[in-house]
Amino acid sequence: MTNATAAIDARGLGKRYGHRWALADCTLTIPAGHVAGLVGPNGAGKTTLISLATGMLAPTTGTVEVLGGQPTGGSDQLARVGYVAQDTPTYAGLSVADHLRLGAHLNPRWDAALARRRIEQLGLDPRQKAAELSGGQRAQLALTLALAKRPELLILDEPIASLDPSARREFLQVLMHATAEQGLSVVMSSHLVADLERVSDYLIVLIASRVRIDGEVDGLLATHHLLTGPRREAASLPASQQVITQSHTGRQSTFLVRSSEPVIDPAWTVEEVSLEDLVVAYMGQASAGSPDIRMLEVRR
């Protein structure tokens, strides 16, 4: 890839609370120009990573750059990055119109027409107080605020986790539409892979502060295969096939392998994997405490 600036570039990034590391020695690069999904189990450090990348937290160790700049680099840098925080906070006492006014006063690139149009499309009453909105409407208001400042990068932290399925679908639709329209990069965290699958074209699986696997979704799906066949040991597979998970019955073995080459062994039944299967496989491997965890980080 030739793009010079990554959306998020973390080097040895860590955040400690007392004796507990919420994120430890995290090194990752999320390229710009994608709708990138950041997935991982609860406690993997997704929110901490995003809080560090948006400057809500100061790192204990390491550095993080966003679009090549410091997260709190100044008002210019702040204008380039939109952020929708977890639970999509809004000012309870302020009306919808007040929120738009807030955005207009605090952002030099504010797109008032876009904001107004969005509110109309959502059917929100501008005079309504944010406290009276439903969770889905609040999320939409927070998203509108982030989009109308015309950022180059939009960072969303589990924006849909607390929404009901229809509100979730609506939110993602709005997000996809806006992304296509404004041509912005998106980094969005979630532990719901099914939701990400619909919108993201880049995936990062973060487990215990480590990138377990990352890459473009198409590429990931093309290089992972589910093999079923007569029982055999993992060691007997070709070196080009990296075993992610395996299960054995008396006569049969099932392997999820990563291989850049097509699997041509006629003994195998080869199936494609879904994104969810893939993520679950990597997560399951982590919880099983596999000894070759470190090996999987090798992805150069």
Next chain:
Amino acid sequence: MIWLTCRQFRPQAITAAGALIVMAIVLAVTGHGVGSAYTSSRLPACHANCATIASNFVDSIGSFDHVLYFGSILLMYLAPPLMGLFWGAPLIAREFEAGTHRIAWNQSVTRTRWAFVKLGLVGLAAAATAGLLSLMVTWWASPIDHAASLAGGSVQAAAGGVGVHSTWFVETWLEPAIFAARGVAPLGYAAFAFALGVTAGVLLRRTLPAMAVTLVVFAVIQVVVPNAVRPHLLPPAHATVPLNIQNGSIHVSTNAGSGLSGIQLTGSFAKPGAWVLSQVFYAGRRADPDIIITSSGPELMMAPQACIPTPGSGIRPADCRNALAVMHLRQSVTYQPASRFWPLQCIETGIYLLLAAGLGWACAWQVRRRRTP
């Protein structure tokens, strides 16, 4: 940022403006009455021995004005901590609690600016509110304060209301009870209480504990400063006054219980409006003889033998005077003269404003460091 701060502060600003307007009306209406009572008393033209006139004037004030006099003092005591509690503590802590700082910090405005504008505007509003309030109260109470000062200290008067038999005191400007409710000092207190509230909120990140801490810390400081700091802001003055026996008749009273005979003295310390920090009585080189200040002046509780009337001959005045002269009784006083009121007010206000500015700066620095959950 200014717009957002004003919008968020709107409800509190309306409350404060309403309270100021109500106070202004009440004080303006009643202040006229107090003012004309003062003018018609002989106080404005009085320059010496005004104690009686002052007492009469204070006595002539209506009962509603009594309530207002003490109520306004109470208000001046409450206003700064209330602003610290309800404007200061939630200012940033509330944002942390609701998570709204994550909206604010992602607008194209640095969080340092965010913190400074919030602190500056609302802090200014707090100082201005307290300043205006103090201005009104100081104006309203100035005749009474002046009477208290002319009376040579505290005035005790019978309450003016019909059928009310309680007594009430007015004290001079420099007495700690009044000092904190007059002049420019409340402005400094309000700015400081506000900054203290914000600091507690930033450090604790929760509004309620921040309010509790603000209240406790502010109360402690308001007790410590008048007792331990204010007396030393300017070097106090000293005076030593000889205590003599009254000319003419000698008053000796015998306490029925102890059987001791006390003798009335004259010449105790009297400087109108002075704030007495400490006083020590001496007899020769011996400190602290048994002298007390009673309502009719100082009294030596153990009169010399020569002054105690004997059944046969009564008091022998010449012997008694001699006996007392030999004792060399005197009163040594450390005090702040009345003229120090404005210098002390300005210094104290300056200190509080400096502290407030320091706390404000610390808040902004803390916010910049992103020590938030």
